[in-house]
Amino acid sequence: MGDGLYQAISKAVTEGEEEEAIKRVEEALKNGLPPIEVMQKGIVAGISKAGELWKANEYFLPDVIMAADAFKAAMAILKPRLEGKEGARKGKKVVMGVVQGDVHDLGKSLVIAMLTSAGFEVIDLGIDVPLQKFIDTVRQQKPDIIGLGAYMTTTMLEMKGIIAELEKLGLRQNLKVMVGGVPTSQEFANQVGADAWGRDALDAVQKALKL
Numbered sequence: 001m002g003d004g005l006y007q008a009i010s011k012a013v014t015e016g017e018e019e020e021a022i023k024r025v026e027e028a029l030k031n032g033l034p035p036i037e038v039m040q041k042g043i044v045a046g047i048s049k050a051g052e053l054w055k056a057n058e059y060f061l062p063d064v065i066m067a068a069d070a071f072k073a074a075m076a077i078l079k080p081r082l083e084g085k086e087g088a089r090k091g092k093k094v095v096m097g098v099v100q101g102d103v104h105d106l107g108k109s110l111v112i113a114m115l116t117s118a119g120f121e122v123i124d125l126g127i128d129v130p131l132q133k134f135i136d137t138v139r140q141q142k143p144d145i146i147g148l149g150a151y152m153t154t155t156m157l158e159m160k161g162i163i164a165e166l167e168k169l170g171l172r173q174n175l176k177v178m179v180g181g182v183p184t185s186q187e188f189a190n191q192v193g194a195d196a197w198g199r200d201a202l203d204a205v206q207k208a209l210k211l
């Protein structure tokens, strides 16, 4: 039963069918399917498929925007079920943001949902965040971890500048830096001087717990 529902959720997200996506997520939760599986096998699978279709020139930008909207609508239903389960890391603060020039926000939102569910306090700076905003927030909020997201090869190098600036200003001693997003990798994280790289939202939580 689970697999059929996951497929239905995935298809609804890919096709940008918001209402259908919401209905199916509600059904899955009512049937007791694990929220994390609903997220990975349904919602994330659906947007990934939309990405593939885009790459294959079968989807155009408006199709991807519709899929992204369905993704957000489905996540909104799921989010309360992911949050606040453990509370094991209460008091650990994470600042998350997408670097300047980049407006992709789905990946970051997933990571935030998962970190929150693992008990981290997360401050969301949003998308297209200028370097100075990261610096100011680190100064004011004194987080334990800063998470940077970049989803394009054209914006990923912003991370290098942010980390260098944190070093320069002496803000790096008690701060761990985590990076993620499609074009990034462990190798890239090493290159820019980050402490960790997250492949996906689950990995991000594992790495954050380690840090």
Ligand code: B12
Residues within 6 Å of the ligand: 044, 047, 048, 050, 051, 052, 054, 055, 061, 064, 065, 068, 101, 102, 103, 104, 105, 106, 107, 108, 110, 111, 146, 147, 148, 149, 150, 151, 152, 153, 154, 178, 179, 180, 181, 182, 183, 197, 198, 199, 200, 201, 202, 204
């Ligand atoms: C959806 C999407 C859009 C949507 C975004 C909607 C939204 N609200 O976010 C829209 C349609 C608006 C869009 C616009 C554009 N996009 Co776009 N988009 C995508 C697409 C299909 C999926 C991205 C996504 O949301 N994935 C789902 C999420 C859940 O996965 P994720 O982002 O990988 O995140 C996971 C991990 O990376 C990790 N993670 C993410 N963040 C972080 C952060 C930390 C700290 C950690 C530890 C982990 C972590 O965990 C997440 C969850 O598992 C990708 C294709 C792809 N393969 O990614 C292209 C893609 C990223 N886009 C691309 C492009 C080119 C664009 C545009 C320039 C197109 C245009 N011509 O206008 C614009 C750019 C606008 C801008 N300035 O940012 C290219 C980038 C190519 C490149 N240069 O690298 C891609 C790769 C598509 C392609 N193959 O060409 N896009």
